Amino acid sequence: MTISSDHKLGALERARSYYDDFAETYERHRGDGYHALIDELQFEWVRPFARDATVLEVGCGTGLILGRLADVTDHAMGIDVSPQMIHRAAARGHQVALATATQLPFADDTFDVVCSFKVLAHVPEIERALAEATRVLRPGGHLVVDFYNPWSLRYLAKKAAGPGSVGRQHNERDLFTRWDSPRQARKLFPRSLDIVSCRGVRVLTPFASAHNIPWVSEALRRLEHKAADSPLKCFGGFLVFLLRKRSDER
Numbered sequence: 001m002t003i004s005s006d007h008k009l010g011a012l013e014r015a016r017s018y019y020d021d022f023a024e025t026y027e028r029h030r031g032d033g034y035h036a037l038i039d040e041l042q043f044e045w046v047r048p049f050a051r052d053a054t055v056l057e058v059g060c061g062t063g064l065i066l067g068r069l070a071d072v073t074d075h076a077m078g079i080d081v082s083p084q085m086i087h088r089a090a091a092r093g094h095q096v097a098l099a100t101a102t103q104l105p106f107a108d109d110t111f112d113v114v115c116s117f118k119v120l121a122h123v124p125e126i127e128r129a130l131a132e133a134t135r136v137l138r139p140g141g142h143l144v145v146d147f148y149n150p151w152s153l154r155y156l157a158k159k160a161a162g163p164g165s166v167g168r169q170h171n172e173r174d175l176f177t178r179w180d181s182p183r184q185a186r187k188l189f190p191r192s193l194d195i196v197s198c199r200g201v202r203v204l205t206p207f208a209s210a211h212n213i214p215w216v217s218e219a220l221r222r223l224e225h226k227a228a229d230s231p232l233k234c235f236g237g238f239l240v241f242l243l244r245k246r247s248d249e250r
Helices: 005-023 033-050 064-070 083-091 126-135 153-161 182-186 208-212 214-227 231-235
Strands: 054-058 075-080 095-098 111-116 137-148 193-201 238-245
Touching: 005 083, 033 064, 033 111, 033 137, 033 193, 033 208, 033 214, 033 238, 054 064, 064 075, 075 083, 083 095, 111 126, 126 137, 137 193, 182 238, 193 231, 208 214
Parallel strands: 054 075, 054 111, 075 095, 111 137
Antiparallel strands: 137 238, 193 238
């Protein structure tokens, strides 16, 4: 199906409005508990490849992951569709640019590592976004991206709870969201990428607020670390893929 340019622009403007509104409250409760655990489990896979490398985060938000990247490399930058998110990331001293996942403002083969978390699930043209991430990745470089998984407790919890409020004017229904099973996700990658591995994030957490209970949160944290690379990983709310770009192809 061909998507008209007007439809694409409308989707982009809706996403920008959503995230501009979200920017004001985005960091509430992000420093500990559930959200900190998710960031920790996702970033663990980036860290070994990002050390002293050139790294791009697609959809950097207010710069929380960029802050973790800054601890291991001096050559990290981020892009985001939201001017308000970018403003907050820049205020932290991060190198950032306003851009979309489907049109990255960089030359071919620029970065050693490209990562993107909680972003691709909200991009209607996901295959184009993956192609762009691959284009700017150097041969032999690594891509780390996640997908929302319908085979998960997170999916069931979202369906049961309904759309949550976001910012002052939006709820989750206002943003395009897709859910891809492990099998579906594997079919989306460009052929120039080899899948190295996959891990599941948020495998056992029934609902995010469970991490507000101190002893429950600590127990779940330990269990989530063990489950991430176990046979249960296919039931993670977030499927995180580690891929490598072939040296003989762009």
